[in-house]
């Protein structure tokens with residue numbers, strides 16, 4: 001399982017783990033926005049966001065350590081058998097382009113999340129209620145939501161192109 005992952009494709013365990021985490025995070029994130037927007041459950045929203053932030057941080061850090069240090073980069077996972085590489089030529093270039101698109105979202109998301117979270121924790125009272133920070137927070141909050149959803153969708157797209165198609 002650790003050699004090949006658990007989703008049944010020829011990826012690594014940590015790749016499967018991070019893909020699963022990215023998919024699982026999206027409904028929880030949407031639920032958190034629903035709670036704050038329609039239920040005015042501000043405290044629950046804050047706690048869910050902190051939980052999501054920590055989950056993302058742990059998942060992505062473990063993933064990066066495994067990918068960069070243990071495997072020595074994504075190419076070694078995709079083409080782990082140099083005798084018969086999975087991706088070559090044009091297909092390889094297309095998948096590499098998909099990865100670059102994914103990285104735009106994957107790198108901006110933690111930055112945006114840290115700013116959104118940091119400012120919210122500093123500027124909203126505890127327990128949180130709407131106030132002078134609301135306008136900026138809503139803008140940053142929606143941008144963060146869009147960014148994480150885009151990270152998830154482009155990540156899945158990359159995974160599909162690299163390991164399933």
Ligand code: HEM
Pocket residue numbers: 033036037042045046049050112113114116117120121124128129130131134135137138140141142144145
């Ligand atoms: C990265 C983490 C977070 C994201 C992505 C996020 C996202 C959002 C979004 C999209 C909204 C607007 C919903 C709407 O359209 O009405 C919102 C509202 C709100 N959030 Fe967050 N949030 C985060 C963290 C936090 C934290 C840590 C707190 C508290 C310390 C907080 C407190 C609030 C409050 C009080 C509102 C309501 C603002 C109002 O209606 O005036 N959020 N959040």
